[in-house]
Structure formats: structure tokens, C-alpha cells
């Protein structure tokens with residue numbers, strides 16, 4: 098061993114010995130005491146010299162090897178490497194969100210209720226998955242064939258869309274499906290109509306694809322179809338519950354929309370994100386029911402079970418599904434097998450229908466409570482369906498300021514102006530009522546009423 102290198106180990110708790118040793122070698126290489134090509138002692142010699150176990154010496158060398166300071170020549174010893182390795186960037190671990198955030202009552206739109214404990218149907222599905230081995234290969238990039246079949250039956254039953262497995266592609270949720278359609282079917286520079294006010298993530302998806310977003314106005318029934326020009330390549334719409342104003346697009350406008358798409362050849366993208374929840378009103382036909390050749394229909398588990406599952410479905414003509422599948426083949430970008438298998442189990446044993454039925458009752462009550470508490474402070478819209486209502490406020494109020502005051506009082510709500518782009522309209526609050534417990538909802542609404550009335 099090089100006697101000019103004094104190695105001193107502090108055994109009084111100054112840290113693991115192998116790290117101390119590695120650092121002393123690093124320092125010696127850094128300041129030139131050990132030069133490139135210099136032969137280092139074997140781990141056996143080093144251990145003997147320093148009176149440490151050989152595993153300590155080995156661990157120090159392993160670390161230095163991994164960082165590039167030294168290199169081993171098989172059978173010929175260990176040498177100082179010829180390159181001065183880059184110093185690794187020191188990573189500071191940032192603290193996660195402040196604990197105070199957890200105390201806030203969240204009335205953010207679109208988050209479903211998750212009960213206090215896992216129910217039997219949920220556990221059954223995962224037991225079924227855990228009893229299986231994963232498939233050996235990459236599986237079908239469009240989704241598990243049996244799941245596509247089951248989803249086709251599901252949307253046929255609940256949305257009246259006549260389709261088969263060949264029309265279905267399993268996605269990681271609405272936005273995943275939307276991004277896929279936009280990237281495969283559309284070219285940068287094309288124009289896409291998006292509701293204004295509308296879903297911010299859809300706008301971001303279109304802009305990421307370098308499409309030109311054309312803002313189309315909305316009234317309390319939904320999209321103003323008459324505003325759609327003939328030069329558009331696509332339109333993204335939320336006809337079952339306009340996001341965020343909550344309008345349900347009347348049949349006449351749906352027909353008009355289909356006629357527009359047939360005439361122009363544009364892709365009509367139907368975001369059916371919360372259509373499972375509808376209160377005291379008759380169902381309206383899905384756009385995909387009216388013409389699957391012109392419509393790409395997007396469904397999601399995000400509102401039925403949880404957005405954390407990242408699972409949804411896309412229903413379209415076989416021509417569109419085949420094109421998306423061909424793209425996916427080489428992308429590696431499709432939902433993981435366990436989630437798909439669990440979803441299949443939930444569909445087959447009726448668990449999904451059971452959750453929808455149960456939550457429909459729960460949400461109807463929460464919606465009633467929300468409307469009755471907030472009605473004195475503005476005009477409630479969008480209450481016939483979904484997981485949120487919008488409270489339109491008097492023009493004299495600034496909704497950003499109201500939302501900031503609500504937050505300071507402990508309640509998170511979204512100001513309507515966050516959803517607006519170029520179309521002016523009244524201020525408002527977008528209020529999700531599904532997620533909190535009844536008791537938390539009551540508290541949050543009381544706080545909000547205090548702010549609006551104060």
C-alpha cells in the first residue's frame with residue numbers, strides 16, 4: 098500500500114467506515130496525491146493495514162468504482178482511473194406540501210367519494226387478479242380483448258352506443274385518449290374547437306400537439322354549435338355535462354353537431370367524463386350513439402371510482418381504433434395489465450354498476466344540500482348531472498378574490514374565471530360536492546356561505 102497516504106478511520110460514530118474510506122480516497126485523487134494509473138492495494142492488504150473487515154474495504158472500492166474514481170483490471174489489481182469524474186450534483190430533498198394543506202376542506206370539482214374502507218367488491222376484484230400470473234408478453238396494445246368486449250357491452254347498455262370490442266381501446270383516462278387521438282389523427286397547425294369556458298387539460302393537450310385552439314362560446318345548455326366554422330379539423334366537447342357550466346346539450350344541438358361533423362369531415366371528440374351521474378332528468382343520446390363514424394367517445398373510471406386508477410376507454414369507428422392501435426404498437430404506452438384485469442373483474446361481477454348506483458344516491462343528496470345552501474348567494478347552474486355545480490355570482494364580485502378568501506377560511510373552490518379564455522362571462526365558483534363526507538361538506542358550505550354573505 099502507498100505509505101504516503103495516511104488513512105485514518107474514526108470509529109467513534111463518525112459514519113460508516115466504508116464511506117469514510119471512500120471519501121479519503123476521493124480527496125486524495127482530487128488533490129493529486131493519487132495520480133491516474135496509480136495501483137491501489139488489494140482489499141485484503143487494505144483491510145489488514147487498517148484493521149477493518151475485508152467487506153469494509155470492498156464496499157469502499159465498490160462505491161469508488163461506481164462513481165468512476167477507480168478501475169479494476171481483471172487479475173491485475175485496482176488503479177486510479179484516468180478521468181477525473183464529474184462531481185455528482187447534490188440533490189436536496191424538498192419537503193412535501195405543508196401539513197396545513199391537509200386541513201383544508203376541498204370542494205375542487207370532479208373528485209369522487211371514496212369510503213372509509215375498501216368494500217367487498219373492490220377486494221374481490223383484486224383477489225381475482227392476484228390469483229393470476231401476468232401474461233408473458235406485451236399483450237394487445239389496444240387493451241385486453243375480454244376487457245374491450247366487456248366495455249363495449251357496458252357502453253352499449255348504459256350509453257346506447259352500438260359497438261363491439263373492435264371499436265374499443267383501453268386508455269389511461271380521458272386525457273390520455275385525447276392526446277392519442279390528437280397526435281395520430283391531426284397535424285400541427287390544424288384548428289380545434291374547444292368550449293370556452295372549458296377543460297384546461299384539453300386545451301393544454303391540443304397546444305402540446307401544436308394545434309390552434311379556437312374558443313367556442315357556451316351557454317347554459319352547452320356548446321354554441323352555430324359558432325363552429327367549416328375550417329376546423331376537430332372539436333372537443335362535453336355534451337353530457339358541460340365542463341364547467343354543467344349544461345346538457347339538447348338533442349337538436351347534438352344533431353346539429355353531427356351534421357356539422359359530417360359536412361366538414363372534422364373529428365368530433367365527445368368527453369363523456371361524468372355521464373354516469375344524472376339526477377331527476379332523462380338521459381340524452383351520446384354523440385357516439387348518433388354517429389360512431391364521426392365521433393371519438395372518451396369514458397373514464399376517474400369519476401366512478403378514482404382518478405388515481407388512471408383508466409378509461411375510447412370508443413370509435415374501427416378505422417380510427419385500428420390507426421390508434423398501429424401507433425400504439427411501438428409506443429409501449431398502454432395501461433398496465435393488473436389495472437385492466439381488475440377493471441374486467443369489476444365489470445363482470447357487477448361491482449362497477451353497484452358503485453354507480455350507490456354514489457348516484459349519495460351525490461343526489463349532496464347536490465341538494467349544496468344547491469340549497471348556496472342558492473341565496475347567486476345562481477346555481479349545472480345541477481342536473483355530474484359531481485359539481487357552478488354558482489354564478491353577481492358581476493360586482495371578483496371570483497378570484499372570493500376563492501382566495503374561501504381558502505383563507507379553509508375551503509378550496511375553483512373560481513370560474515380559471516376556466517375562461519377569451520369569452521367574457523359572469524364570475525362564479527365551480528364547486529365539487531362528491532368528495533367530502535356529508536359532515537365535511539356541511540362545514541365547507543357553511544364557511545363558504547359565511548364568506549359570500551359577509
Ligand SMILES: Cc1ncc(COP(=O)(O)O)c(C=O)c1O
Nearest residue numbers: 207270271272296340370397399
Ligand atoms: C372535463 C373533464 N374530462 C375528463 C376528466 C377526467 O380526466 P381523466 O380521465 O384523464 O382523469 C375530468 C376530470 O376532472 C374533467 O373535468
